[in-house]
Amino acid sequence: MSISENLLNQVKQIKSLAEAGLVYNKENYDAERYEELRALALEMMSILSDLPVEQLTGFFLPETDYPTAKVDVRGLILNAEGEVLLVKETVDNKWTLPGGWADVGLTPTENVLKEIEEETGFKAEVKRLLAVLDKRNYAHPLQPHYVYKLCYLCEITAGDFAPNFDIGEVHWFALDALPELSEDRILEEQLSKLVAIAKGNEAVFSD
Known part of the structure:
Protein backbone atom coordinates (compact mmCIF):
# COMPACT_ATOMS: atom_id res chain seq x y z
CA MET A 1 0.00 0.00 0.00
CA SER A 2 1.39 3.40 -1.02
CA ILE A 3 1.95 6.34 1.33
CA SER A 4 -1.00 8.16 -0.30
CA GLU A 5 -3.29 5.17 0.25
CA ASN A 6 -2.22 4.90 3.88
CA LEU A 7 -2.81 8.61 4.42
CA LEU A 8 -6.22 8.51 2.73
CA ASN A 9 -7.30 5.58 4.92
CA GLN A 10 -6.21 7.50 8.02
CA VAL A 11 -8.08 10.61 6.86
CA LYS A 12 -11.22 8.49 6.33
CA GLN A 13 -10.89 7.31 9.92
CA ILE A 14 -10.55 10.92 11.13
CA LYS A 15 -13.64 11.90 9.15
CA SER A 16 -15.57 8.95 10.57
CA LEU A 17 -14.58 9.89 14.13
CA ALA A 18 -15.62 13.50 13.52
CA GLU A 19 -19.02 12.41 12.19
CA ALA A 20 -19.53 10.05 15.11
CA GLY A 21 -18.79 12.97 17.41
CA LEU A 22 -21.37 15.11 15.60
CA VAL A 23 -24.01 12.41 16.07
CA TYR A 24 -23.56 12.41 19.84
CA ASN A 25 -22.61 16.07 20.41
CA LYS A 26 -25.05 18.17 18.39
CA GLU A 27 -25.48 21.24 20.59
CA ASN A 28 -22.34 21.97 22.53
CA TYR A 29 -18.84 23.36 22.17
CA ASP A 30 -17.49 20.02 20.97
CA ALA A 31 -19.80 20.07 17.95
CA GLU A 32 -17.94 23.07 16.50
CA ARG A 33 -14.64 21.24 16.87
CA TYR A 34 -16.04 18.11 15.19
CA GLU A 35 -17.32 20.26 12.30
CA GLU A 36 -13.86 21.79 11.92
CA LEU A 37 -12.25 18.34 12.06
CA ARG A 38 -14.62 17.01 9.40
CA ALA A 39 -13.93 20.01 7.14
CA LEU A 40 -10.19 19.50 7.58
CA ALA A 41 -10.55 15.80 6.72
CA LEU A 42 -12.41 16.69 3.52
CA GLU A 43 -9.67 19.16 2.55
CA MET A 44 -7.03 16.47 3.10
CA MET A 45 -9.09 13.96 1.09
CA SER A 46 -9.28 16.54 -1.71
CA ILE A 47 -5.49 16.81 -1.81
CA LEU A 48 -4.95 13.03 -1.75
CA SER A 49 -7.66 12.09 -4.25
CA ASP A 50 -7.20 15.10 -6.57
CA LEU A 51 -10.91 15.89 -6.35
CA PRO A 52 -12.39 19.30 -5.38
CA VAL A 53 -13.80 19.62 -1.86
CA GLU A 54 -17.19 20.51 -3.34
CA GLN A 55 -17.32 17.22 -5.24
CA LEU A 56 -16.24 15.23 -2.19
CA THR A 57 -18.86 16.96 -0.06
CA GLY A 58 -21.46 15.90 -2.60
CA PHE A 59 -20.51 12.25 -2.07
CA PHE A 60 -21.68 12.37 1.54
CA LEU A 61 -25.06 12.89 3.12
CA PRO A 62 -25.15 14.65 6.50
CA GLU A 63 -24.53 12.05 9.19
CA THR A 64 -27.51 11.46 11.47
CA ASP A 65 -26.31 8.13 12.80
CA TYR A 66 -23.00 6.45 13.57
CA PRO A 67 -20.94 6.39 10.32
CA THR A 68 -20.23 2.94 8.89
CA ALA A 69 -18.67 1.39 5.79
Whole structure:
Protein backbone atom coordinates (compact mmCIF):
# COMPACT_ATOMS: atom_id res chain seq x y z
CA MET A 1 0.00 0.00 0.00
CA SER A 2 1.39 3.40 -1.02
CA ILE A 3 1.95 6.34 1.33
CA SER A 4 -1.00 8.16 -0.30
CA GLU A 5 -3.29 5.17 0.25
CA ASN A 6 -2.22 4.90 3.88
CA LEU A 7 -2.81 8.61 4.42
CA LEU A 8 -6.22 8.51 2.73
CA ASN A 9 -7.30 5.58 4.92
CA GLN A 10 -6.21 7.50 8.02
CA VAL A 11 -8.08 10.61 6.86
CA LYS A 12 -11.22 8.49 6.33
CA GLN A 13 -10.89 7.31 9.92
CA ILE A 14 -10.55 10.92 11.13
CA LYS A 15 -13.64 11.90 9.15
CA SER A 16 -15.57 8.95 10.57
CA LEU A 17 -14.58 9.89 14.13
CA ALA A 18 -15.62 13.50 13.52
CA GLU A 19 -19.02 12.41 12.19
CA ALA A 20 -19.53 10.05 15.11
CA GLY A 21 -18.79 12.97 17.41
CA LEU A 22 -21.37 15.11 15.60
CA VAL A 23 -24.01 12.41 16.07
CA TYR A 24 -23.56 12.41 19.84
CA ASN A 25 -22.61 16.07 20.41
CA LYS A 26 -25.05 18.17 18.39
CA GLU A 27 -25.48 21.24 20.59
CA ASN A 28 -22.34 21.97 22.53
CA TYR A 29 -18.84 23.36 22.17
CA ASP A 30 -17.49 20.02 20.97
CA ALA A 31 -19.80 20.07 17.95
CA GLU A 32 -17.94 23.07 16.50
CA ARG A 33 -14.64 21.24 16.87
CA TYR A 34 -16.04 18.11 15.19
CA GLU A 35 -17.32 20.26 12.30
CA GLU A 36 -13.86 21.79 11.92
CA LEU A 37 -12.25 18.34 12.06
CA ARG A 38 -14.62 17.01 9.40
CA ALA A 39 -13.93 20.01 7.14
CA LEU A 40 -10.19 19.50 7.58
CA ALA A 41 -10.55 15.80 6.72
CA LEU A 42 -12.41 16.69 3.52
CA GLU A 43 -9.67 19.16 2.55
CA MET A 44 -7.03 16.47 3.10
CA MET A 45 -9.09 13.96 1.09
CA SER A 46 -9.28 16.54 -1.71
CA ILE A 47 -5.49 16.81 -1.81
CA LEU A 48 -4.95 13.03 -1.75
CA SER A 49 -7.66 12.09 -4.25
CA ASP A 50 -7.20 15.10 -6.57
CA LEU A 51 -10.91 15.89 -6.35
CA PRO A 52 -12.39 19.30 -5.38
CA VAL A 53 -13.80 19.62 -1.86
CA GLU A 54 -17.19 20.51 -3.34
CA GLN A 55 -17.32 17.22 -5.24
CA LEU A 56 -16.24 15.23 -2.19
CA THR A 57 -18.86 16.96 -0.06
CA GLY A 58 -21.46 15.90 -2.60
CA PHE A 59 -20.51 12.25 -2.07
CA PHE A 60 -21.68 12.37 1.54
CA LEU A 61 -25.06 12.89 3.12
CA PRO A 62 -25.15 14.65 6.50
CA GLU A 63 -24.53 12.05 9.19
CA THR A 64 -27.51 11.46 11.47
CA ASP A 65 -26.31 8.13 12.80
CA TYR A 66 -23.00 6.45 13.57
CA PRO A 67 -20.94 6.39 10.32
CA THR A 68 -20.23 2.94 8.89
CA ALA A 69 -18.67 1.39 5.79
CA LYS A 70 -20.64 1.41 2.52
CA VAL A 71 -21.63 -1.92 0.98
CA ASP A 72 -21.04 -2.88 -2.66
CA VAL A 73 -22.63 -6.10 -3.98
CA ARG A 74 -21.31 -8.01 -7.02
CA GLY A 75 -22.50 -11.12 -8.83
CA LEU A 76 -20.12 -13.65 -10.38
CA ILE A 77 -21.84 -15.59 -13.18
CA LEU A 78 -20.00 -18.38 -15.02
CA ASN A 79 -21.03 -20.22 -18.20
CA ALA A 80 -20.40 -23.88 -19.05
CA GLU A 81 -16.95 -22.99 -20.42
CA GLY A 82 -15.96 -21.29 -17.17
CA GLU A 83 -16.09 -17.80 -18.66
CA VAL A 84 -17.15 -14.80 -16.57
CA LEU A 85 -20.06 -12.53 -17.44
CA LEU A 86 -18.92 -8.89 -17.40
CA VAL A 87 -20.83 -5.67 -18.08
CA LYS A 88 -19.44 -2.55 -19.78
CA GLU A 89 -20.02 0.63 -17.78
CA THR A 90 -21.06 3.59 -19.93
CA VAL A 91 -19.44 6.03 -17.47
CA ASP A 92 -15.89 4.86 -18.27
CA ASN A 93 -16.35 2.28 -21.08
CA LYS A 94 -14.65 -0.36 -18.94
CA TRP A 95 -15.80 -3.75 -17.71
CA THR A 96 -16.85 -5.10 -14.33
CA LEU A 97 -19.03 -7.69 -12.61
CA PRO A 98 -22.71 -6.70 -12.48
CA GLY A 99 -23.52 -5.00 -9.19
CA GLY A 100 -23.46 -1.73 -7.30
CA TRP A 101 -24.31 -0.05 -4.00
CA ALA A 102 -26.64 -1.98 -1.71
CA ASP A 103 -29.99 -0.24 -1.26
CA VAL A 104 -31.56 0.20 2.16
CA GLY A 105 -34.59 -2.05 2.67
CA LEU A 106 -33.32 -4.98 0.61
CA THR A 107 -31.32 -7.98 1.78
CA PRO A 108 -27.82 -8.41 0.32
CA THR A 109 -29.02 -11.21 -1.98
CA GLU A 110 -32.04 -9.17 -3.09
CA ASN A 111 -29.70 -6.30 -3.87
CA VAL A 112 -27.34 -8.31 -6.05
CA LEU A 113 -30.22 -9.92 -7.97
CA LYS A 114 -31.80 -6.49 -8.52
CA GLU A 115 -28.49 -5.12 -9.82
CA ILE A 116 -28.01 -8.08 -12.17
CA GLU A 117 -31.50 -7.67 -13.64
CA GLU A 118 -31.23 -3.88 -13.95
CA GLU A 119 -27.81 -4.00 -15.61
CA THR A 120 -28.22 -7.05 -17.86
CA GLY A 121 -31.92 -7.86 -18.22
CA PHE A 122 -31.25 -11.35 -16.87
CA LYS A 123 -33.11 -12.87 -13.96
CA ALA A 124 -30.79 -14.85 -11.72
CA GLU A 125 -30.60 -16.76 -8.48
CA VAL A 126 -27.93 -16.62 -5.81
CA LYS A 127 -26.09 -19.90 -5.29
CA ARG A 128 -23.87 -18.79 -2.41
CA LEU A 129 -21.68 -16.06 -0.92
CA LEU A 130 -18.11 -16.27 -2.23
CA ALA A 131 -16.24 -13.47 -0.47
CA VAL A 132 -16.38 -10.35 1.69
CA LEU A 133 -13.65 -7.99 0.50
CA ASP A 134 -12.33 -4.80 2.10
CA LYS A 135 -11.43 -2.47 -0.79
CA ARG A 136 -8.66 -0.95 1.33
CA ASN A 137 -6.70 -4.21 0.96
CA TYR A 138 -6.53 -4.02 -2.84
CA ALA A 139 -5.00 -1.69 -5.42
CA HIS A 140 -8.19 0.18 -6.30
CA PRO A 141 -7.92 3.86 -7.28
CA LEU A 142 -8.14 6.18 -4.27
CA GLN A 143 -11.70 7.08 -3.31
CA PRO A 144 -13.50 8.86 -0.46
CA HIS A 145 -15.68 5.98 0.72
CA TYR A 146 -14.69 3.05 2.94
CA VAL A 147 -16.22 0.04 1.19
CA TYR A 148 -16.91 -3.64 1.82
CA LYS A 149 -17.66 -5.78 -1.24
CA LEU A 150 -20.06 -8.73 -0.93
CA CYS A 151 -19.44 -11.10 -3.85
CA TYR A 152 -21.96 -13.81 -4.72
CA LEU A 153 -21.96 -16.77 -7.10
CA CYS A 154 -25.10 -16.41 -9.21
CA GLU A 155 -26.79 -18.31 -12.03
CA ILE A 156 -28.96 -16.96 -14.86
CA THR A 157 -32.48 -18.37 -14.88
CA ALA A 158 -34.22 -16.29 -17.59
CA GLY A 159 -34.19 -13.09 -19.60
CA ASP A 160 -32.35 -11.36 -22.44
CA PHE A 161 -29.80 -8.56 -22.42
CA ALA A 162 -31.31 -5.08 -22.57
CA PRO A 163 -28.92 -2.07 -22.76
CA ASN A 164 -29.59 0.75 -20.29
CA PHE A 165 -28.12 4.11 -19.30
CA ASP A 166 -25.50 2.47 -17.04
CA ILE A 167 -24.50 -0.55 -19.13
CA GLY A 168 -23.79 -0.64 -22.86
CA GLU A 169 -22.73 -4.26 -23.37
CA VAL A 170 -22.46 -7.64 -21.69
CA HIS A 171 -20.02 -10.35 -22.73
CA TRP A 172 -18.47 -13.61 -21.57
CA PHE A 173 -14.71 -13.52 -20.99
CA ALA A 174 -12.08 -16.11 -20.14
CA LEU A 175 -9.78 -15.11 -17.28
CA ASP A 176 -6.79 -15.14 -19.64
CA ALA A 177 -8.53 -12.81 -22.10
CA LEU A 178 -10.05 -10.12 -19.91
CA PRO A 179 -10.89 -6.66 -21.32
CA GLU A 180 -9.90 -3.39 -19.67
CA LEU A 181 -11.47 -3.54 -16.23
CA SER A 182 -13.17 -0.71 -14.34
CA GLU A 183 -10.68 -0.90 -11.48
CA ASP A 184 -12.73 1.26 -9.16
CA ARG A 185 -15.21 -1.64 -9.19
CA ILE A 186 -13.22 -4.85 -9.75
CA LEU A 187 -9.62 -5.99 -10.16
CA GLU A 188 -8.19 -8.96 -12.07
CA GLU A 189 -6.80 -10.28 -8.78
CA GLN A 190 -10.28 -10.29 -7.29
CA LEU A 191 -11.85 -11.95 -10.33
CA SER A 192 -9.27 -14.73 -10.21
CA LYS A 193 -9.87 -15.21 -6.48
CA LEU A 194 -13.65 -15.39 -6.91
CA VAL A 195 -13.49 -17.85 -9.81
CA ALA A 196 -11.08 -20.07 -7.88
CA ILE A 197 -13.41 -20.10 -4.86
CA ALA A 198 -16.43 -20.87 -7.05
CA LYS A 199 -14.81 -23.63 -9.10
CA GLY A 200 -13.05 -25.19 -6.13
CA ASN A 201 -16.15 -25.05 -3.93
CA GLU A 202 -13.94 -23.38 -1.31
CA ALA A 203 -15.18 -21.80 1.91
CA VAL A 204 -16.25 -18.15 1.94
CA PHE A 205 -13.23 -15.83 1.87
CA SER A 206 -13.22 -12.77 4.13
CA ASP A 207 -10.59 -10.06 4.52
